[in-house]
Amino acid sequence: MGNIVFWTLIRLAVLIPVMWYLLETIRYRYWIIWIFIALYIFVIHPAVIAYKKFAEKSKPVLENTLCSTCKHFDESAVLCMLYDKHVSEDEIPCGGSAWEPD
Ligand code: SF4
Structure with a gap:
């Protein structure tokens, strides 16, 4: 973005x-x-x-990844704000360990 x-x-x-x-x-x-x-x-x-x-x-990241339901996820940039990294379908920066419900 x-x-x-x-x-x-x-x-x-x-x-x-x-x-x-x-x-x-x-x-x-x-x-x-x-x-x-x-x-x-x-x-x-x-x-x-x-x-x-x-x-x-x-769209696939927003619909199919764990990050899309996490409170650290910024949808407008498709970014994990906790790790300051972009999320893709293949890579979740925390591996799911830092996920918190939105
Ligand atoms: S903390 Fe983990 S689950 Fe949450 S947005 Fe970042 S990478 Fe995704």
């Missing part, structure tokens, strides 16, 4: 000066529409696609 936010901010940081330069030099009419189109194409759409992939990849 942090990766998605990071790359969204990077794309936004690149897009702002590019749009600023283009709008200053070319003097587009309807500039506000171009800004929204560029924001959607280069920032919002890639973020939505990345989030959908992340949600799809996380």
Whole structure:
């Protein structure tokens, strides 16, 4: 999840000066529409696609692992907050020994 936010901010940081330069030099009419189109194409759409992939990849972990019922599990990051490690279907960082009900 942090990766998605990071790359969204990077794309936004690149897009702002590019749009600023283009709008200053070319003097587009309807500039506000171009800004929204560029924001959607280069920032919002890639973020939505990345989030959908992340949600799809996380689904088995959220449904099938012991961690999904543990109070130390952070669903938004698929992370064990106790061990500060990502959880996968194949690897439970504590091996089940530190599990506590949610
Ligand atoms: S403490 Fe153990 S069971 Fe709980 S989230 Fe972390 S790894 Fe999973």
